Amino acid sequence: MAGKEVVLSVQDLSITYLTRRGRLQAVSHASFDLHRGETLALIGESGCGKSTLNFGLMRLLPKNANTDTGKIVYTDQAGQKIDVLALNTRALRKFRWSECAMVFQGAQNSLNPVIHVRDMIYDTAKAHGLNNRGEVRERALELFRKVRLDPERVFNSYPHELSGGMRQRVLIALGLLLNPQVVIFDEPTTALDILTQRSILNVLRDLKEELGFSSIFISHDLAVAAEIADTVATMYAGEIVEMGPVNDIFYEPRHAYTLGLMEASPRLSVGREELDGIPGSPPDLVEPPTGCKFHIRCPFAIETCKTTPPPLEQASMGHIVACYKSSEVLEKGKELRSISSTARVARLS
């Protein structure tokens, strides 16, 4: 991916929520670059701050959230650099959706129940200065066709008349309406059944090839991420703990948490009789642990892990990781993989 133009560059982004119990550090010091046409998958347990990070990118955070540090620089279609955090209300409104769109977690409630799908399309277009309804309609129908919907019918429906999968597709089409450079997909398939998931993934892959947008793809499901991503970033307790090309992350994970995720995922550890989930539960983000935030649950942890947070270091080309024992983790991963393949062989014979 290197060498390609960077569309979105995030540096040192930290976001906290003010809660009754105190400040909740939902994202801490996240940095990454998104290249043109590339898909970045964000994976991590529920509550690790994936949605928060992405809401932060579009400045859609609720009122009790605060972006403490960081810089979000976006390069628009004309090559101009935009400092998203410095945009005023007007410019921000223009930036949203026309440059960066988002398909939300839980599509069931993402559409206004009391107005027609077409009105949501027209609203969106009008907000960005496209007043020619005929053109907008043509574009929408074409997108609906691309996401494999019955265009005319859906266009004139109310949201409650559509099934969950259809609504998700409507939302995807709506997201692509203004031809944005970056589209964020926040667990677009979570609430759907397997078959619908599959067809939506296919749609997404085709669309990406055809339209060439860059995307950030949030998922719990490693198999899904592996299928669609170019780069994968693992998040734990608000931090990006490992990031690298998809094959590196899946075949040579260097962070204990990433390895744990692989082990916990059913489809990538074929043949193992039992799943080793990661023992313990995610840490409290109001009072996070010192040192490496994973040390309480980490089987590799050493004394230093408890006191000093590991720095993010370059492990190989484009692969960065924050773990003191990354080489041991790498070894262990290889060992486990060979075990699981021999187990598979043993089972087959």
Next chain:
Amino acid sequence: MGVIPFRRTDQPVSQPSLWSLSKKLLRAVYRSYIFRVTVQGILTLWVVTTCTFYMIRKMPNNPIEVKIDEFQTKQNLTYEEARSKVAGLFDYDPDAPFIEQYTDYMGNLVQGDLGRSITTGRTPVSQQIAKYLPWTLFAVGLGLLISFVIGMIVGAAMAYWRGTVFDNVMTAFASISYGIPDFVIAFMILLIGGIQLELFQVGDYIGSVDPEIKAGLNPEYIRSLLQHVLLPVTTYVLASVGGWMLTMKSSTISTLGEDYITVAHARGLSQRRILFGYVGRNAMLPLMTRLAISVGFVLSGSIIIEYIFIYPGLGKYLFEMTGKRDYTTIQGIFLVTSAAVVISNILADLLYGVLDPRVRVGSK
């Protein structure tokens, strides 16, 4: 909703016997929403009429006795004297059998005749109601309109700026408004505003209009009209606006938390479009039912407020007629007010169907 699924005429119907066709038609009509609620409404009104008919006549004393009492005390007559005087006044026979009275009344009612008032010189009840109803409609209707609109706007603003000083002050105000009964507010206005602080001359503000001004569309008359309705309306608004504010606030808060609002922001929609088309419309839905119910109860109004401010509305009139035992008038007022409730409930259903597409499809 009210669509009757007629069979397409060009379809060949096997053995189109008249009987089976009409049976189908009947079933279709019965299934139609309008038909069903109309029948239900008429049934309800019939039961209301019958119950009140019975109850009213069970009240101790009858119109004649009340009048005799009045003559006895006021003009110092003996019972016999008073009785002979009253006998000529009223066209009502207290000794007629109940059933006969009932069938007579119902017979008239079916023809749309509410009967004649017993105690006020045989004027038709409908005419009496027509005389008092506009005042109630004006005062309570205006009050409801104002408090609903204020409640909507302030409630939504409270939700939007929740946690701020504005919200806290308004919530406190709303709780007080909600917590204090209307007659308390009426007395406070009269006693503290009018008598203690002498902010206004109480006499100028109670009653309906200044009797010296000629009725009509002249500015003085309208001024007087508004001046006299001011206190009842203020009382009504102060007593009910808190409820609207609190409901609207909680409804708006839950709407603001919905995903589609965040998505609307993400789509870059203008603040105004989001506020009206997305937040407002959805937040108002649950309030429409309540509004319809309140509209239904406008006619029965607020007897106590009308009584305190000597406002000649239907409520105060009903109270007076109850004292005089004017059976037919009481009956008529009950019928009209209940009918208002029934009709507004039906309208509420229809309106809800228009505002919320989800209901439209699901309705039977």
Next chain:
Amino acid sequence: MGFLIAVATIPGLIIGILCGLVPLGIGLRYQQLSWGIVGLVLCALAGFSFSLIGGFILLVLTTAVVISYAFVDREDPFTSRASIEAVNFEESQLEFLMRQMAALGRTIRQSVRALIRNKAGFLGFLGILFFVGISVFGPLFVEYDGDTHVERLQPGARTLFQKPSSEFILGLDWKGRDIFSHMVHGGQNLIITSIEAGLIATLVAVVVGAMAAMIGGVVDQILSAIANFILTIPQFPLLLVLASILSFSNRFYLALLFAALSWPALMRAVRAQVLSLRERDYVQAAVALDLGLPHIIIREVLPNLMSYIVVNMIFSIRSAMYYIVGLVFLGLVPLEEPDWGVMIYVGRQQGAIFNSDGASMILSPVIAIALFQLSLILFTRSLEEVFNPRLRSGL
């Protein structure tokens, strides 16, 4: 005859003290003396004001709290993490009772904490306590002034009305009587009738609503039809007519009448809630186990509706008070002095509205009623926290 008695009586005090001996004794036995004494005092107070009912209720509540402190560290197989072998399952009846009481006590302590946490709600609670306290204990200290006092006529004045002064802090009414004494003595009847009315209305609504939903079918249809029917007739006019039919010799009948007219709204809500609860797993399970309708309603369904019901009961009490005062004010209920509502009615009849000397006769009860109703409303906020476990745990 009302079922609530609220007068400070000496026998009541004795009953209260006797009741209070129980928590005190248990407190002594388990070295929880201070809580025992608190229990004794509370029981005595409750007995003093509400006689046997109050004394007994407080006896149970305070004893539970004392026991909860004594038993707080005991191993409970359901709450402790002790392994199953370490727990002794053979417990005597007494031990079982103790454990239940301790659980009740813990709930009470949590509730009290929730009650205090919501400032507005606590203010409402204090307001209610204040009015109830005045009505119950006030008569002990303030003598009722029921006779006409012509001798109090001020030189130059045309009526016996008097503005508040240092001697009569709320002034004098049209007969020259001390308004303050009327305020102290006149709230009791109103408050008690309203509470009775609210309680009965709620009880009827809950029972009918739950039955309609659980039994369903024709029963449901009939009950719902009745409820809808009552809801169609405007309430206050109906009350007006009914009140003149049944000229009340006793306020308790007024409470009954109110209850008869006001159950439908809550009943419909309870019915809807029960219908939706019925679909939940644990209720389905209970139905499948054939545990019997009363059991299912009382053990599985009601606890989930508690917050809703209690808050509605408060609203019921509030509107009962509104209707009662309204009827009194319109002169439709026999006038019995002393009574706040009667003060408003008579004051208006005697021209207190247009006489600035007499304003106090109407303003005092009006403000008292306003404050009492406001306290009720505020109190519901606390109740919501107490009965809604999700709010209680502070999430």
